[in-house]
Amino acid sequence: MPHGDRVLGPDPALLPVGRQGDRTLYWNCATGGQVLLGPEAVRLVETLRARPGSVAGSSALQERLCEAGMLREVRPGEPKADRSAGGGPGLLGAPRRTLPEALADPECAVVAVGMPYDVGATGRPGSRFGPHHLRASSRALFRAAGLPGLPGMYDPVRDRQILAGVGIADVGDIEADVHTRNGDTFTALERLTGAVVSAGRLPVLLGGDHSSTLPAVRGVLGARPGIAVVHLDAHLDYGRPRQGEWRADCHHGNFMDWIVGDQRVVRVVQIGMRQLVAAAPQGDPKLVRWAGSSAVGRAEDVLAVLPPEVPCYVTVDLDVLDPKELPSTGTPLPGGLTLADTVALLEELCRRREVVGLDLVELLPDGNPLSGPVAAELLLRTLDAACAGRRSRAAAV
Structure with missing residues (x-):
């Protein structure tokens, strides 16, 4: 849309995520912010999404949307990459995309997102640097970009x-400029994950x-109620089932209270739990522990207690591994699983059950040259098994 001497278009990171009456809620994937737009503003944004530079809406409305960050200047030939994603390839050498671009691509099966957040840590901080370090380490193992036809890589x-x-x-x-504990960035992550799963992709x-x-x-x-959670960790991160408000009390050592509840x-x-605790946690019929x-x-x-029809979310705290194999984590504990044993177990579980979400957390880069590659190898093997399982189930339908 011409606006003075500029041509305006919607920020490519904008994603409509819901409705409130006659207004539409948009979320900005780059900033984690959200805004409610009325019908006229929605028509303007969607017109510009289809045809950048089209004249639509009043100049006053255009100015308000520019101030809110909903519209931006469009330069001829400008790439559509998400500015928050940074330069260079992403996880496993994958291209950097905005969320709308990723979900619009029929070939995109996996959407990776980083959470550089350690406000919920109670031990050593520093895991906020984990996503960047994991991406860099992963590119030494696998390169997804630049291979036409998605052939993968030979093992x-x-x-x-x-x-x-x-x-x-x-x-x-x-x-965020400053991550507040359990704040808006948690809301943004929840909405992003829900959007990815609703689109049939793996977050x-x-x-x-x-x-x-x-x-x-x-x-x-929110998108797939009725799931199982498979939790690998040196710590229980659980004391008793809880429901309701979690923002005041949740941290990395008790978040499972609300998941079990x-x-x-x-x-x-x-x-993999091996931490000593003052008293045994409260039991629950849905909870099984090895x-x-x-x-x-x-x-x-393990598979026998995971019903075949129930999809799984898999969460891996890297301190489940023996610190002799991966010491770079906030609360390492002696003992633990080997990388080989962990990979073998996760490959079997993820190949034979539908995986609807996956995370790898608590990597704390501290200069150890092996921790990043070990973490990346664990993620690569788990993701490969999860995607193979999803493909085989899709082919059987």
């Missing part, structure tokens, strides 16, 4: 292509501290 150990036919987009990080969350799993699971539940979650499986290394080599037993 000589497994003698097959990894992530063959899987389109991946990285929409960048959910950021992959890169943490950040483990409390960010709660809004991600809530987003999945959510009636839309039908099963919770905890694996403490320490008791789940190693017992994938069939």
Whole structure:
């Protein structure tokens, strides 16, 4: 739309996420902000989405939308990349995209998002740097960009292509000038995850501290109620089931209280816990636990308590691993699972159950040159198994 000597168009990061009466709620993927627009403003934004530069709406309305960040100057030939995503390739070498672009691409099956947040940590801070470090490490293992036809990459150990036919987009990080504890960025993450699942894609969350799993699971539940949560961790992160308000009390050591307490979650499986606690946590019929290394080599037993028809959200705290293999985490504990055992278990679970959400959290870059590649390898293998399982189920329908 001409506006003075400028041509205006909608910010490419805008996504309509809901309705309130005759008004439409838009969310800005770049800023995490939201705005309600009336019918006239919606017509203007949607007209410009289809035809940037089209004349529509009053100049006063145009000015108000520019001030609100809903419209921006469009330069000829300007790329549509999400400014929040930064430069260069994303997770596993995937292209950087805005969320609307990713969801509009029929070849995009996986949407990665970073949560550079550690306000919920109670031990060492620093996991806010995890998403960036994980992306950089992952690109040394797998390169999704620049390979026409989505062939994946050949694995000589497994003698097959990894992530063959899987389109991946990285929409960048959910950021704020200052992350308030359990604040607006949690709301933004919940809405983003819900939008991705509603579109039939697989969200992959890169943490950040483990409390960010709660809004991600809530987003999945909004789109797919009736899920199981598979939780790998050295710590229980659970004391008793809780419902209702969580923003005042939730942190990375208790977020599972609200997941177990959510009636839309039908099963919770905890694996790898070995932290000493003052008293045993409260039991719950939906909760099953394999403490320490008791789940190693017992994938069939774990699968037996995950009903085949129930989709799963998988959350992996990297301190589930033996710190001899990955020391770079906020609260490392002696013992733990090996990378090989963890990968074998997750590959079996994710291949044979529908995975509707996945996260990897609590990577705290501290200069150790091996922790990033170990974390990236765990994510790569889990994601490959989850996508293979989703494809096989789709083919069987």
